[in-house]
Amino acid sequence: MLKDARDYQILFLSLFLVLGIGTRDWTLHPEFILVAIATCCLTQWVAASLKYFIEVDNKDARDNGNTEGLIDTKNLADVFNFSLVKPAFRSAIITSLGLSLLLRVDHCSTMVLAGAIAISSKFIFKIKDKHFFNPANIGIIAVLVLTQDAWVSPGQWGEDWWYLLLFAGTGGLIVKKVGRWDTTAAFLGAYALLEAIRNFWLGWTWDVYWHRLMSGSLLLFALFMITDPRSIPNARISRYLWAISIALLTFILRNYFFIPTAVFWALFALAPLTIVFDSIWQAPRFSWQETSPSFTENLTLDLAIAPKSAPQMEREKSQVG
Amino acid sequence: MNRLRISLSCILSLIIFIGYTPNAWGFCGFYVAKADTKLYNQASQVVIARDSDRTILTMANDYQGDVKDFAIVVPVPVAIEKEQVRIGDPKIVERLDAFSAPRLVEYFDDNPCQVYPASETPPPLPAPAGGAPQSPPARSTLGVTIEAQFNVGEYEILILSAKESSGLETWLKQNGYRIPSGASQLLQPYIRQKMKFFVAKVNLKEFNKSGYESLRPLMIAYESPKFMLPIRLGMVNSKTEQDLIVYVLSPKGQAEVTNYRTVKVPSDSEIPLFVKNEFSDFYKAMFQNAYTKESKKVAFLEYAWDMGSCDPCSAEPLTVEELKKAGVFWLKPNEGTNVFISRIHVRYTRDKFPEDLMFQETANRKQFQGRYVLRHPYTGEMKCPAAAEYKRSLKQRSEEQAQTLSQLTGWRVEDIRQKMKLVSDRSEPFWRSIWTD
Structure with missing residues (x-):
C-alpha cells in the first residue's frame, strides 16, 4: 500500500478538507488551498536546493581545500535533480494541508507568507539538524502576529x-x-x-x-x-x-x-x-x-515494513555523514 | 495577572424574534420575579460594541409582563459603578435590527425581445412592552456584598458579589426576588470565577415619570478580555427554544462564536413571488428548517457588513451619532465610520447549548447578507421569436423556485405550486416543451 506514513497523513488531511468544504460551510477557498500547497512545495524546493549547495560546497571545501566557484553550472542543473536535492515534498504538502485546515485568511498573499515561513522555519530554527517548531504552527502564529487579515476559527469544526x-x-x-x-x-x-x-x-x-x-x-x-x-x-x-x-x-x-x-x-x-x-x-x-x-x-509492524531504501533514509545517512 | 483573573466574567444574554416579524424585546439573562407572576422570556437582543478589551454592552428585552415584576440578574466581569451604566435608546436597537435584517429583493425581467436593478422591501420593526416599579432590597450578610447601589433612569441597580451560591440565592429571596428553582446551582460557577452580579429592577415612580410605555435598554461599559454572553442563567426558567440576536460592532471585522459553529443562513435564493406577502412566515419557516438541519446546535450569521454602506439597503446606514448611541466608542472625528457589524442569531435550548457563548472578532471582512430574490416576469407585449423561448423558460424557472422554496422552508411543494398557480401548467404534455410551433 502506501509506503510512507506521510502518505496516510496527506490522505487523511485531504479527506478532512474535502469533508470540511462539503459539509461545513467554512470560509474555505480552494484557491487558498492550492496557493498553500504551491508555496510550501516551492519553499521546500528552494530551501532544500540551498541546503544542498551549501553542503556540497562545504564538502568540496573540506575535500579539496577549495572554497572558490561556489555554484557552477553543473550544480545549478542539480536544482532540478530531486534525487540529489531531495526536497521533502510530502512534508511540505502536509504542512500546507494543515495550514489550509486551520488557518483562515482574506488574501492569498497572507497564505503565501504563512506557507513560506512555515517551511523556512524548518531550515532556520534547527539544532543538530532537528527543527523544533512545528512548521504549520509557526506559520499560523507568524501571520496572526504579522498580518491584519489572518484568523483561526476554533469553533468551525463543531x-x-x-x-x-x-x-x-x-x-x-x-x-x-x-x-x-x-x-x-x-x-x-x-x-x-x-x-x-x-x-x-x-x-x-x-x-x-x-x-x-x-x-x-x-x-x-x-x-x-x-x-x-x-x-x-x-x-x-x-x-x-x-x-x-x-x-x-x-x-x-x-x-x-x-x-x-x-x-x-x-x-x-x-x-x-x-x-x-x-x-x-x-x-x-x-x-x-x-x-x-x-x-x-x-x-511495531507498520514502520517495520516501510522500505528502508526511500530517499529520506539516504538523506538521514548523508546528514549523519 | 490580577486584572486577568478578575476578568473572569461575563455579560449577559438575550434573544429575539427574527427578520421581518414585528419584534418583541426580551431580557434573557434570567428573570427574577418579585411576585408570583409567571415570567417568560422568548427573545432578546444584545448589542456588543467591542474594541480589544473594551466593551459597551446594550441589553434590550421583550419583557411582556407587569413592569413592577421585572428584574434581571446578569453576571458581569468586573464590579460596575454608576457611571458605567446608561439607559440606551430603544430606537437604536431598532435601527440596528432594520439595517441588518434579512431582506427580500425584487428584480423585474426586461422585455425578452430586449432586467432592472433591484429594489428591496424594508423590514418593519420592534416595539417594546410596558409595565410599572418596586421597593428597594434590604441588606444582609449571607456572604453577599453590595458593591454598589444606584439608580439609572427607571432602573434600580445593585452590583452584588457573593461567596456562596446558596447565600446569594437566600439573599435574593429574602429581598423579594423570585429566583427560579435550580438557579443556585447555576450561580456557583460565576461566583467561583469571581464575577459580580448586575441586578436590575424597575423603580415604578421613575418609570411613570419617564413617560415611556416600555422598558428601555440598559447599557454597561466595562473592560475585560472575556468576550462572552452567559446564556445558561437564561435557560433556568425556560425549557423552550429561545432566540438571541447579537449585534457585534467591531472596528476589525466579522465576529464569530468560538465554542459553537457559526453558520451562514441560507441566502441568495430565488423564491416565488407570493412570498412577498408572507415574507415573515417564509423567514421563520426557513430559519427553523435550517436550525433543525444543523441539529439545533449552531449559531447563524445573518449579516456581516461594513456599516459605512449597504447593498441593497433595508434601512439607511446608521449615522455617526447613532453609532455612538449604539455604544461605538472608537470613532474619531473626520476618520469615517470604521464599524463592522455581525448579526448573529442563536436559537438555543438547554440540551444543545450547555456552555455560555464565547466570541471572537476575526480579521474577516467578507460581507454577507441574508438575501432572498423575487424575479418578476415581463408582462408587457412581446412580439419576437425570443418571446416563446422566454415563456418556456418562465415555466422552468417557476418550478425551480417552487423546489427551492420547498427545500428552504420544508413546505410541501404541492402547496407551493398551488399558491403559484402552477398546477395547470404541469399537466401540459411533455412534448410541448420542446415542440412549440
Whole structure:
C-alpha cells in the first residue's frame, strides 16, 4: 500500500478538507488551498536546493581545500535533480494541508507568507539538524502576529460525535503509523484532567465539560500537530513532559487569558523545550522510514515494513555523514 | 495577572424574534420575579460594541409582563459603578435590527425581445412592552456584598458579589426576588470565577415619570478580555427554544462564536413571488428548517457588513451619532465610520447549548447578507421569436423556485405550486416543451 506514513497523513488531511468544504460551510477557498500547497512545495524546493549547495560546497571545501566557484553550472542543473536535492515534498504538502485546515485568511498573499515561513522555519530554527517548531504552527502564529487579515476559527469544526470518531479513528491510525501516539495521549489526558478539575470546582454540569472537550479543532491539533515526530522530543519521558506542559499552558491561556487560539500559542511557546528535553533525555531521533529502538515499541509492524531504501533514509545517512 | 483573573466574567444574554416579524424585546439573562407572576422570556437582543478589551454592552428585552415584576440578574466581569451604566435608546436597537435584517429583493425581467436593478422591501420593526416599579432590597450578610447601589433612569441597580451560591440565592429571596428553582446551582460557577452580579429592577415612580410605555435598554461599559454572553442563567426558567440576536460592532471585522459553529443562513435564493406577502412566515419557516438541519446546535450569521454602506439597503446606514448611541466608542472625528457589524442569531435550548457563548472578532471582512430574490416576469407585449423561448423558460424557472422554496422552508411543494398557480401548467404534455410551433 502506501509506503510512507506521510502518505496516510496527506490522505487523511485531504479527506478532512474535502469533508470540511462539503459539509461545513467554512470560509474555505480552494484557491487558498492550492496557493498553500504551491508555496510550501516551492519553499521546500528552494530551501532544500540551498541546503544542498551549501553542503556540497562545504564538502568540496573540506575535500579539496577549495572554497572558490561556489555554484557552477553543473550544480545549478542539480536544482532540478530531486534525487540529489531531495526536497521533502510530502512534508511540505502536509504542512500546507494543515495550514489550509486551520488557518483562515482574506488574501492569498497572507497564505503565501504563512506557507513560506512555515517551511523556512524548518531550515532556520534547527539544532543538530532537528527543527523544533512545528512548521504549520509557526506559520499560523507568524501571520496572526504579522498580518491584519489572518484568523483561526476554533469553533468551525463543531462538536459532532461523528467527527470525533472520524478524527480519533483516523488520527489514531496515523499516529500509530508514526509512532508518537503517546504525545497525543499525554496532551489530551492532561488537558482533559485539568478541565475536569476546573469544571468540578466551578460546579458546572458535566455536559459543559464534554462540550469543551468535543471541539474538533482541539482533536485536530492533538492528533495531527503535536504528533509531528520530526519536531517533538525524542525520548518518551520528555515527550510526556512536553505534551503535559503544552496542555497546562493551553489550559491557562484558554481559561485565564481567554485566548481562543490557546493551543497554537502554547505549542509555539513551548516548542523550544524540545531542545532542552533532548539534551537531558537522549534517544535516537525519528526518521520517517527508519525504525529505531526507541519507538518500535509503539509502532511495531507498520514502520517495520516501510522500505528502508526511500530517499529520506539516504538523506538521514548523508546528514549523519 | 490580577486584572486577568478578575476578568473572569461575563455579560449577559438575550434573544429575539427574527427578520421581518414585528419584534418583541426580551431580557434573557434570567428573570427574577418579585411576585408570583409567571415570567417568560422568548427573545432578546444584545448589542456588543467591542474594541480589544473594551466593551459597551446594550441589553434590550421583550419583557411582556407587569413592569413592577421585572428584574434581571446578569453576571458581569468586573464590579460596575454608576457611571458605567446608561439607559440606551430603544430606537437604536431598532435601527440596528432594520439595517441588518434579512431582506427580500425584487428584480423585474426586461422585455425578452430586449432586467432592472433591484429594489428591496424594508423590514418593519420592534416595539417594546410596558409595565410599572418596586421597593428597594434590604441588606444582609449571607456572604453577599453590595458593591454598589444606584439608580439609572427607571432602573434600580445593585452590583452584588457573593461567596456562596446558596447565600446569594437566600439573599435574593429574602429581598423579594423570585429566583427560579435550580438557579443556585447555576450561580456557583460565576461566583467561583469571581464575577459580580448586575441586578436590575424597575423603580415604578421613575418609570411613570419617564413617560415611556416600555422598558428601555440598559447599557454597561466595562473592560475585560472575556468576550462572552452567559446564556445558561437564561435557560433556568425556560425549557423552550429561545432566540438571541447579537449585534457585534467591531472596528476589525466579522465576529464569530468560538465554542459553537457559526453558520451562514441560507441566502441568495430565488423564491416565488407570493412570498412577498408572507415574507415573515417564509423567514421563520426557513430559519427553523435550517436550525433543525444543523441539529439545533449552531449559531447563524445573518449579516456581516461594513456599516459605512449597504447593498441593497433595508434601512439607511446608521449615522455617526447613532453609532455612538449604539455604544461605538472608537470613532474619531473626520476618520469615517470604521464599524463592522455581525448579526448573529442563536436559537438555543438547554440540551444543545450547555456552555455560555464565547466570541471572537476575526480579521474577516467578507460581507454577507441574508438575501432572498423575487424575479418578476415581463408582462408587457412581446412580439419576437425570443418571446416563446422566454415563456418556456418562465415555466422552468417557476418550478425551480417552487423546489427551492420547498427545500428552504420544508413546505410541501404541492402547496407551493398551488399558491403559484402552477398546477395547470404541469399537466401540459411533455412534448410541448420542446415542440412549440
